[in-house]
Amino acid sequence: MPPNSFLLPDTLRNWPWKEPIVNPNYCDVHAESVQWLESFDKLTPGARKALFKGGFDIFCALVYPEASLYNLRSGCDLMHTFFALDDETDDLDGPRAKELCDIALHAVQNPDMSRPEGESVIGEITRQFWQRASANAPQAAQERFVKSWKLYLDSVVQQAQRRSASYLCTLDEYMTARRLNIGCDPSFVLLELSLDLDLPHEVMEHPAMVSVNSDIRDMTILWNPELKATQDLISYKKEVLTDSADYNIITVVMIECKTDLTGAVEWISNRFEELATHFLVTRKDILNHLDSCNSWGDAMDDQVKRYIDGLGQWIRGHDEWTFRSERYFGDHGIEVQEIRRIDIACP
Template sequence: MRRDLSVLNVVALEVLKLQPMTMSDAPAKIYAIAYLMNMQGTMLSEAPWADTVGTHRHKNTSLDVATGRSRRKGKKHSIIKASKTRAAQALPRMLIKFDEPEQKMHYLPRTMDNWPWPRAINPYYKDISAQSDAWFHGFKAFNEKSQRRLASLAYPLATKEQLRTGCDLMNLFFIVDEYTDVEPAHVVREMVDIVIDALNNPDKPRPEGEILLGELTRQFWDRGRKTATPSAAMHMVESLTAYLNSCVEQAADRDNNRYRTVDEYLKNRRENVGIRPSFVPMALAMDFPDRVFHHPVIVELSIYIADLIILDNDIVSYNREQATGDDRHNILTIVMRQFGLDLDGALEWVAQYHEEVQTRFLDGLKRVPSWGGEIDKNMEVYINGLGNWPRCNDCWNFESGRYFGKKGPEFQKTRWVPLLPKVAELQDPAAKAKKENIVIPMFFDSVDTEEQTDT
């Protein structure tokens, strides 16, 4: 049926009069702009409402984690960051199809646009990741390949041996994460005890019939410890043990239907996300004494990096988690619940908090003490590695296929992602994958087996 274009024009123009523009009405505005440009050939730069596209004025520049309230005002915060040119390029994809139900979209904030560390990848990536993948997939732990390049982005300066430890560690994280994500706390405790025992006894053969986590961990650390200094080896075991115990806490939260506050969540997630042990491969050949490695400023910087990674991970993983009913342990859900916000408001809150944490990290670099000699030289390399981690994590989120399949590069550019429908059968714990057949749920086209070219 033909529609009266003049009526549609009026509707589109009325939508554009909404002031001030909020995150919730931003999609409607861009749809309206798209419609008018498509129907009338209007130049975006000449439209009287052009300045409402590209920048969202945000009053709050400093958020109180406990209350969600601002501490100072007056800064322009970029949330909808599409430039006029980029908006025009995206228009054909954003036109409303009147004959189909409109699919709800959500906008992924550009949290890493101003981060000073560029994307880098280890030159040994293809050879070493292939070796690690062959070892890992020999255990037949997964039926998806989504963990291939993270270590190579995280450790661009590592030697082949150090990179192998990093690749194996990422694979270990994935299997622990996927196995423990679908089990109650008492079962997770049993799994974790097996992994901790294997980590502390890499020379001891694993019992016959034991869950494969034990042997996989034993092989990982039996190989990895041979390239580590004594202090680095101690830091790996120490940080991995803390990570594993935090997995039990997360399972208990699921069992008890517990929602944490933002502060509680970040404190737990800093261990649970696995970032502390992920820092160790950067220092495998470095002999940092505890007074250096655990110095308050170094610990503080590590926490800031962990928080940046947590926030970005939760932004991209929320879609899949809300679709499968597993979004309780996500900063967006917690912010919505604690501060009474909708999804757009929570995304805005998290983006603002992300910006603050970036500033704290960069300011903290000025307070790193000097220990002299080789320690200072190694610490400079280590801190540079810390700074690289948020960038590598952000790139991997879109490149790996874990969250967006083949559409990762497209979503990385446009930032508009369709909100996935609830999948009822995955909300029932009895229907979830068990430890014998772990599957990473994917809702988009699967990635190609050939990785994209790296330069």
């Protein structure tokens, strides 16, 4: 390969969830959530353009394929809340990002409380999203969302601090931070809601369940950007061209492992396959135990199986979205999906 090119590995070639599934409610929902976000009339022209190119509505249709119309809308609203928060914090330093994130946390903790006059629009966007999404959510799911939302916001502040200081992370630092600011944990709560599940904390905190969540989260980090921004393997070309690739795992691996672009991509691909294998082994162990005496009861066992399969479909849908949206490859996504080659032109 030329020095400014790399082959995108086909990391899901052996994944049991072979085909993406598009939620049949997509056509009814896809404009609603965008119109809701636009109704606040606070997006910059650049953010508005990125919003439509991002295709967050089709993302939700792919990762929440079984959601009802109501819950699919909630998923879309979450992605657009991520987007709005990212747009507002993108150029902020740590202290100013913390002010905004404190507002977003208070809004989720108090969804029925009116927001103060003159406050950033993020407060009302977040409040409306969670007030609607939590209306029919089981208590345990609500508690998990609030907890994961706080950790996510803390990581957004940390990222702003590091960005303003041009901080280059070690690989361990990078993965630790990204596990929070990728936004997977709040999104996985919406996955529960999309499947109409009511999973108690004792089930979700079981080590095996924590493990499958962790594997899918790390696979998402390695394969594609966080849900609210543009980073990592898929977006490396975009970030190189905009001179913003310092906080990208390819850059981190190249520096820490003292390798070139091809070597970094190979490292990421190998690690992704390790995670995929571990997920499938853990899934098999969980299902085998459910069939034995180590069961939570038939009804709860069925919910556990559906949740784990939902995670499997999540990563398949996530992969498909990267090529269907215009966010990374413009009109050439399907071509890139077929030939797998990424050419990085000179800035």
